[in-house]
Each structure stands twice: as structure tokens, then as C-alpha cells.
Amino acid sequence: MQEQEDTDIIFKPIYKVLILICIAFIVLGALAIYFYGPNQSQVEITEVDSELIRDGIHVRTGLVEAGGLQTVITNCTTCHSSKLIIQNRMGVEQWNSTIRWMQKTQGLWELGANQKVIVNYLVKNYPPLEKGRRQALTNIDWYRLNE
Numbered sequence: 154m155q156e157q158e159d160t161d162i163i164f165k166p167i168y169k170v171l172i173l174i175c176i177a178f179i180v181l182g183a184l185a186i187y188f189y190g191p192n193q194s195q196v197e198i199t200e201v202d203s204e205l206i207r208d209g210i211h212v213r214t215g216l217v218e219a220g221g222l223q224t225v226i227t228n229c230t231t232c233h234s235s236k237l238i239i240q241n242r243m244g245v246e247q248w249n250s251t252i253r254w255m256q257k258t259q260g261l262w263e264l265g266a267n268q269k270v271i272v273n274y275l276v277k278n279y280p281p282l283e284k285g286r287r288q289a290l291t292n293i294d295w296y297r298l299n300e
């Protein structure tokens with residue numbers, strides 16, 4: 154019994170020190186991982202105000218700010234992106250027939266009085282582009298082909 158107590162007296166402080174060293178390593182390791190570990194890429198989520206208008210463009214949809222915009226957003230951007238509208242430029246009859254086609258085949262609802270508002274908006278802001286002929290070339294630097 155006496156022997157046992159002797160060893161206790163010798164070892165106990167050593168165990169304490171060892172345990173303290175272990176704890177110190179664990180804490181240091183945790184701190185190191187916390188501060189120098191894999192970068193938590195800080196994704197900054199900047200919320201775009203869904204009604205923000207900048208330079209005459211409704212930022213969320215990219216549509217031109219003009220009378221009828223809200224009607225178009227409500228009726229025309231639920232199934233597909235507004236990009237599909239922006240990249241198409243048509244006259245009244247073509248816009249109407251596109252709408253008719255979507256109503257017949259894609260499940261677009263009856264627009265009622267809104268159809269006129271929508272088509273007016275579309276024709277005004279997304280009319281067919283007048284391409285015209287290209288300008289005649291000027292200042293041409295002719296050169297002779299070497300054979």
C-alpha cells in the first residue's frame with residue numbers, strides 16, 4: 154500500500170501536466186483551424202431591390218421601364234425569363250400571334266384587357282429593328298494581289 158502511494162505522489166503531478174499539455178494542444182489546434190483553416194469564402198449576398206430601376210431599366214428583369222411594365226412582369230415572366238421577351242423584336246401582329254401561340258400550346262391564360270397594355274408596351278419598347286442597308290465603303294485602300 155505504501156508503494157502505491159509513493160508512485161501516486163510521483164506520477165500524479167506528471168499526469169496533470171500531461172493532461173494540461175494535451176488540453177493546450179487541443180485548444181491551440183482548434184484556434185489554428187478557426188483562424189487559419191480553410192477559408193470560409195464569404196459570399197456576400199447583396200439583395201437587389203426587386204423594384205429597382207436604374208438608367209431606365211428594371212434591374213431584376215432587364216425590361217425597359219415604361220407604361221405597362223408591371224403588367225408585363227406579372228403576366229410574362231412567370232413561365233420563362235424576361236430575356237426571351239427582350240431578345241425578340243416584333244410588330245403588333247407578331248406579338249399578338251406569339252401570345253396566341255402561347256395560349257394555344259403553352260398554357261398562357263386569357264389576358265383580357267391586359268393584352269392591349271402588354272402589346273402596346275412590347276411594340277413601343279421592343280419593335281422590329283430597322284436594319285437597313287450598310288453604308289457604302291469609303292477610303293478603300295486597294296492593293297494588288299501578288300501571284
Ligand code: HEC
Pocket residue numbers: 225228229230231232233237238241251252255259260261262271275
Ligand atoms: C404559361 C406560361 C407562359 C406565359 C405566362 C408566357 N409565356 Fe412566353 N413562352 C412560353 C413557353 C413555354 C415558350 C417557349 C419557350 C422555349 O421555346 O423555350 C414561350 C416563348 C415565348 C417567346 C419566344 C417565342 C419564339 O418564337 O421563340 C416570347 C417572345 C414570349 N414567350 C413572350 C411572352 C410574353 C410577351 C408573355 C406575356 C404576355 C409570355 N411570353 C407569357 C410560356 C409562357
